[in-house]
Amino acid sequence: MxxxxxxxxxxxxxxxxxxxxxxxxxxxxxxxxxxxxxxxxxxxxxxxxxxxxxxxxxxxxxxxxxxxxxxxxxxxxxxxxxxxxxxxxxxxxxxxxxxxxxxxxxxxxxxxxxxxxxxxxxxxxxxxxxxxxxxxxxxxxxxxxxxxxxxxxxxxxxxxxxxxxxxxxxxxxxxxxxxxxxxxxxxxxxxxxxxxxxxxxxxxxxxxxxxxxxxxxxxxxxxxxGHLEGLCHTYLDAAADLDVARRVVVNAKMRRVSVCGATETLLVDRAAAERLLPAVAADLIKAGCELRGDAETRALIPEAAEAVAADWTTEYLAPILSMKIVDGVQGAVDHIRAYGSGHTEAIITTDAEAAERFANGVDSAVVLINASTQFADGGEFGFGGEIGISTSKLHARGPxxxxxxxxxxxxxxxxxxxxx
Amino acid sequence: MxxxxxxxxxxxxxxxxxxxxxxxxxxxxxxxxxxxxxxxxxxxxxxxxxxxxxxxxxxxxxxxxxxxxxxxxxxxxxxxxxxxxxxxxxxxxxxxxxxxxxxxxxxxxxxxxxxxxxxxxxxxxxxxxxxxxxxxxxxxxxxxxxxxxxxxxxxxxxxxxxxxxxxxxxxxxxxxxxxxxxxxxxxxxxxxxxxxxxxxxxxxxxxxxxxxxxxxxxxxxxxxxGHLEGLCHTYLDAAADLDVARRVVVNAKMRRVSVCGATETLLVDRAAAERLLPAVAADLIKAGCELRGDAETRALIPEAAEAVAADWTTEYLAPILSMKIVDGVQGAVDHIRAYGSGHTEAIITTDAEAAERFANGVDSAVVLINASTQFADGGEFGFGGEIGISTSKLHARGPxxxxxxxxxxxxxxxxxxxxx
Missing domain, CATH: 3.40.605.10 (Aldehyde Dehydrogenase; Chain A, domain 1)
Known part of the structure; x- marks a missing residue:
């Protein structure tokens, strides 16, 4: 020995x-x-x-x-x-x-x-x-x-x-x-x-x-x-308030880019992409964020680079955001089920029923409605501190x-x- | 494939x-x-x-x-x-x-x-x-x-x-x-x-x-x-009621010997061994239980065979009981810490303070005070059924x-x- x-x-x-x-x-x-x-x-x-x-x-x-x-x-x-x-x-x-x-x-x-x-x-x-x-x-x-x-x-x-x-x-x-x-x-x-x-x-x-x-x-x-990674999503619903969307998305991505609760992918309901995405993207660009999007988002946001398959599975921990158009709550839930890490996701919407469907459909430790994913933190939850954020499903989840x-x-x- | x-x-x-x-x-x-x-x-x-x-x-x-x-x-x-x-x-x-x-x-x-x-x-x-x-x-x-x-x-x-x-x-x-x-x-x-x-x-x-x-x-x-084994103990405290001790020990061991909640080792406070053990042992023998004891218990119960080291670590799942004299609650807790499987333990006592010290000191999924270890069961707990009894410390413990x-x-x- x-x-x-x-x-x-x-x-x-x-x-x-x-x-x-x-x-x-x-x-x-x-x-x-x-x-x-x-x-x-x-x-x-x-x-x-x-x-x-x-x-x-x-x-x-x-x-x-x-x-x-x-x-x-x-x-x-x-x-x-x-x-x-x-x-x-x-x-x-x-x-x-x-x-x-x-x-x-x-x-x-x-x-x-x-x-x-x-x-x-x-x-x-x-x-x-x-x-x-x-x-x-x-x-x-x-x-x-x-x-x-x-x-x-x-x-x-x-x-x-x-x-x-x-x-x-x-x-x-x-x-x-x-x-x-x-x-x-x-x-x-x-x-x-x-x-x-x-x-x-x-x-x-x-x-x-x-x-x-x-x-x-x-x-x-x-x-x-323990948690392996925080591949967090924010979803802008058709019924999202534009001001809330602008405020929350910039905070969720850019407040601190290196934390596990930072949003890495922005999902946008097709029904509201034209209304919401240009202003949100402009705020992000102004804040120094690099954007990568699928073909539909790039048609709205010409400054965005092309997102490749790896962008949906990457925890950037950097001022980079991938963006994708989806079909409503179910489209967002399906994307998150396929690519999420079970850490934290948010929906921005004024539609209470859509919020509940999202909260129920997404199987992540923390689901936020109209708030920044960066709130995924034991201190913010009132725990006085945290030893980490669990993405395990057993014993303890979240902070x-x-x-x-x-x-x-x-x-x-x-x-x-x-x-x- | x-x-x-x-x-x-x-x-x-x-x-x-x-x-x-x-x-x-x-x-x-x-x-x-x-x-x-x-x-x-x-x-x-x-x-x-x-x-x-x-x-x-x-x-x-x-x-x-x-x-x-x-x-x-x-x-x-x-x-x-x-x-x-x-x-x-x-x-x-x-x-x-x-x-x-x-x-x-x-x-x-x-x-x-x-x-x-x-x-x-x-x-x-x-x-x-x-x-x-x-x-x-x-x-x-x-x-x-x-x-x-x-x-x-x-x-x-x-x-x-x-x-x-x-x-x-x-x-x-x-x-x-x-x-x-x-x-x-x-x-x-x-x-x-x-x-x-x-x-x-x-x-x-x-x-x-x-x-x-x-x-x-x-x-x-x-x-x-899952649970690996149920090496359950019943401890007779100095302040045990004799009738309760007789009734509970026979049930804890003999009701069904093949269940994981069956008592395998009886611990007896030295201060009350003479008062309690002969009657309890007589009931067990009458019920068809084979007894194995340390030197002190055998001095009181001549019918008992000699317990060897393996008896303290064996889940008999059979009509066999090992018996040992210990020094009070702390002696019982020490024995259980050393040999227990974290499943279920019981204390028989009329001393509320001793009961709490036992319940606090024993780190098992279920601790019973004045009741049979065979109650360790989801149905008895009111769960309508159970898929098993967990001896893991994380997520779920007990039924x-x-x-x-x-x-x-x-x-x-x-x-x-x-x-x-």
């Missing part, structure tokens, strides 16, 4: 013991830990920034692109942002122990379905140091133990953040091993987590690009909650906050009943 | 199309289909029994054990039982479209979490023909399309049942391919379902013995909901009825909101 695999197995054992001990902790103790973490992040700003400077120096030395270095870089404002995020999660209701349902069937038993932590989560992410604080906070709020494995590029920053988390957790009376950061950069650690650490890991959460998530889904021996990191058990109270 | 794999891929395509069409059906139509199936089963009793007689003849010819033949055999009463089960499921509330939560965060969006079908379920089971009717009914109630693969020993009976289901489904206005039975006995069909049929299958549900479930979990390329065969989506209603 290598040193790294021995280290990881030991982390797994300690996480399992911490998960068991966490069951005996109170919501107040968990809130207390979160408050201490937020305070600690502010107090350790200098140490965190110094560690981050070392990460950035190493990243420059190893030739990382400036875009990746920007993702990695912390500032006083970003450290404050992490503290605020932890405080927001601290202010969320604690999900553990909540009664989801309670009833008494004919046998007279008192049956309660009660939220419980999942157990041990393995979180694998890339070079965003803030995820270390976010993931720790969501796991504490949901009563789970966690093994965090950050990208090697942000290990120094993550260590500095973990050095705040560990004493805060212990001082609040939670098990010291509740949140563990893998302290070494070796890629072998990822493989170890994917192996499930001898059954110690209940759920693996990859947070990062498509290639990371695809590797995790292919190799993991434990269940995985994953603390509540979605729980499972349930049945607690059944009897008076000596036996089954006939 | 072989004929069987081509057949299976075609079934997958048709199931996917049926799942899409099912989204447009109403709860009433689904209830109507279920009512027609129940009526159809009664009307086709003669055909079903004749088909079953052919299965039994083939089973005898191929040397199947009488126990397995009994499991396979149908009688007029068992056909009536199937019809009643379908009617019970028809009487359950339809879960599809139910609003699980609805709220408006600061951004003013109206967010609803709505139950939706999962999509296409692949159900793989053994030689119990009634599962064909049960699984079909639960899938219809939950709006899912299903591919049912029965054990080859009950193919004739299952075909006769499927011949009732198909017209009932179509006459109620549901897609004809909503419920498909694999019409050939080839084992290759199981492998095809495990492959996910080119992405057509959203969830695989194995219903059968440990070896079937283990194979499915090891090989499946789609998510699996899986129609509601547990759904997922959810977010339907978000706005008035043109854009994200800042």
């Amino acid at each position: 290598t040193d790294v695999s021995a280290l990881m197995l030991d982390m797994g054992r300690r996480a399992r013991a911490a998960a068991d001990a966490l069951r005996a902790t109170t919501p107040d103790a968990r809130t207390n830990a979160l408050t201490r973490i937020a305070k600690g992040l502010r107090a350790a700003e200098a140490e965190i920034l110094a560690a981050n400077a070392r990460d950035i120096e190493n990243a420059r030395a190893s030739g990382l692109s400036e875009a990746l270095i920007d993702r990695l870089a912390l500032t006083p404002a970003r450290v404050e942002g992490m503290a605020v995020a932890v405080e927001t999660i601290a202010a969320q209701p604690d999900p553990v122990g909540a009664e989801m349902a309670r009833w008494t069937p004919a046998n007279g038993l008192d049956i309660a379905r009660v939220r419980t932590p999942i157990g041990v989560l393995g979180v694998i992410y890339e070079s965003r140091p803030n995820v270390t604080a976010d993931a720790a906070a969501l796991c504490i709020r949901s009563g789970n133990a966690a093994i965090l494995r950050c990208g090697s590029d942000c290990l120094e920053s993550s260590r500095a953040i973990a050095a705040v988390v560990a004493p805060a957790v212990a001082e609040a009376g939670l098990p010291a091993d509740a949140i563990q950061l893998v302290p070494v950069p070796d890629r072998e650690a990822v493989g170890a987590i994917l192996s499930g650490l001898g059954g110690a890991i209940d759920l693996i959460i990859p947070r990062g690009g498509k290639s990371l998530v695809a590797r995790v889904q292919a190799e993991a021996k434990a269940p995985v909650l 994953v906050g603390a509540e979605q990191l729980t499972t349930y058990k049945y607690v059944v109270r009897g008076q000596g009943q036996t089954r006939p | 072989t004929d069987v794999s081509a057949l299976m891929l075609d079934m997958g395509r048709r199931a996917r199309a049926a799942a899409d069409a099912l989204r447009a059906t109403t709860p009433d139509a689904r209830t109507n289909a279920l009512t027609r199936i129940a009526k159809g089963l009664r009307a086709a009793e003669a055909e079903i029994l004749a088909a079953n007689a052919r299965d039994i003849e083939n089973a005898r010819a191929s040397g199947l054990s009488e126990a397995l033949i009994d499991r396979l055999a149908l009688t007029p009463a068992r056909v009536e039982g199937m019809a009643v089960a379908v009617e019970t499921i028809a009487a359950q509330p339809d879960p599809v479209g139910a609003e699980m939560a609805r709220w408006t965060p600061a951004n003013g969006l109206d967010i609803a979490r709505v139950r939706t079908p999962i999509g296409v379920l692949g159900v793989i089971y053994e030689s119990r023909p009634n599962v064909t009717a049960d699984a079909a009914a639960l899938c219809i109630r939950s709006g899912n399309a299903a591919i049912l693969r029965c054990g080859s020993d009950c193919l004739e009976s299952s075909r006769a049942i499927a011949a009732v289901v198909a017209p009932a489904v179509a006459e109620a206005g549901l897609p004809a391919d909503a419920i498909q039975l694999v019409p050939v006995p080839d084992r290759e069909a199981v492998g095809a379902i495990l492959s996910g049929l080119g992405g057509a299958i959203d969830l695989i549900i194995p219903r059968g013995g440990k070896s079937l479930v283990a194979r499915v979990q090891a090989e499946a390329k789609a998510p699996v909901l 899986v009825g129609a509601e547990q065969l759904t997922t959810y989506k977010y339907v978000v209603r706005g008035q043109g909101q854009t994200r800042p």
Whole structure:
């Protein structure tokens, strides 16, 4: 056994013991830990920034692109942002122990379905140091133990953040091993987590690009909650309000082009294309968006390039939008069924019946009516944060906050009943 | 490509199309289909029994054990039982479209979490023909399309049942391919379902013995909901009522020894062993149960054989019970954490605080207080039936009825909101 695999197995054992001990902790103790973490992040700003400077120096030395270095870089404002995020999660209701349902069937038993932590989560992410604080906070709020494995590029920053988390957790009376950061950069650690650490890991959460998530889904021996991609659509219905269409489409595509909730394909009802598309396209072009369309949209928008088959299946994550004319709600639903990734879709319409048909027909985690697809976000949903957006159909769909990191058990109270 | 794999891929395509069409059906139509199936089963009793007689003849010819033949055999009463089960499921509330939560965060969006079908379920089971009717009914109630693969020993009976289901489904206005039975006995069909049929299958549900479930979990390329085993414990606390202990333990072990909710290990608080164990053990012996115990229990119960290490990890499914003295609730929780399968555990106590500590400390799908572990059953929980009992921690835990065969989506209603 290598040193790294021995280290990881030991982390797994300690996480399992911490998960068991966490069951005996109170919501107040968990809130207390979160408050201490937020305070600690502010107090350790200098140490965190110094560690981050070392990460950035190493990243420059190893030739990382400036875009990746920007993702990695912390500032006083970003450290404050992490503290605020932890405080927001601290202010969320604690999900553990909540009664989801309670009833008494004919046998007279008192049956309660009660939220419980999942157990041990393995979180694998890339070079965003803030995820270390976010993931720790969501796991504490949901009563789970966690093994965090950050990208090697942000290990120094993550260590500095973990050095705040560990004493805060212990001082609040939670098990010291509740949140563990893998302290070494070796890629072998990822493989170890994917192996499930001898059954110690209940759920693996990859947070990062498509290639990371695809590797995790292919190799993991434990269940995985993650999203592969956000190939999101906005559909302009015949009954769309033009102003709403203009406002929402530009926001859905251009607010931030690199997020998974950004619209990648615009579908337009043939019945309203002439009325809606020219103004919407002009706004997009003005905002710096490159347009690609099928023959019918190009007849209306000469500036659009020709869309090829790959355009319907590409998550651009860039200021590019594909456009297609479809036949009403059913045409939009059919296109989304064929090409969508089950993440987020929107319809713009003043026709309530069309909106319901779209919401019912589209099998995606989030369906929006007259709003931007960029609202697909745990913070916007009021979750205080998110560990990702699930495109899996099982367990949790859409933004994953603390509540979605729980499972349930049945607690059944009897008076000596036996089954006939 | 072989004929069987081509057949299976075609079934997958048709199931996917049926799942899409099912989204447009109403709860009433689904209830109507279920009512027609129940009526159809009664009307086709003669055909079903004749088909079953052919299965039994083939089973005898191929040397199947009488126990397995009994499991396979149908009688007029068992056909009536199937019809009643379908009617019970028809009487359950339809879960599809139910609003699980609805709220408006600061951004003013109206967010609803709505139950939706999962999509296409692949159900793989053994030689119990009634599962064909049960699984079909639960899938219809939950709006899912299903591919049912029965054990080859009950193919004739299952075909006769499927011949009732198909017209009932179509006459109620549901897609004809909503419920498909694999019409050939080839084992290759199981492998095809495990492959996910080119992405057509959203969830695989194995219903059968440990070896079937283990194979499915090891090989499946789609998510699996199943239980490996039910290594259930009953714990007699220091504050247990003797009468309740006697009544419940005998029921938990001996009512039916072959069900997954049967108690396999009895844990007894050292503080009350002398008071409780002799009478409980005498009842068990009288009921025909073989006892195996650790040294301390054998000192009290001389009839007990010596329990070896394997006794704590064995799901007997037989009239055998292992017994162990533990130190209070924590001792019981520790034993269950080490050896339990996460299925069902019970505590017998009059001490409410001890009961809560046990319920909180034990991380199993079902925890009972003063009741028999044999209540771990969808029917007893009021679900109208079950497709199995999940020991997975994700998605659904415990008895899986129609509601547990759904997922959810977010339907978000706005008035043109854009994200800042």
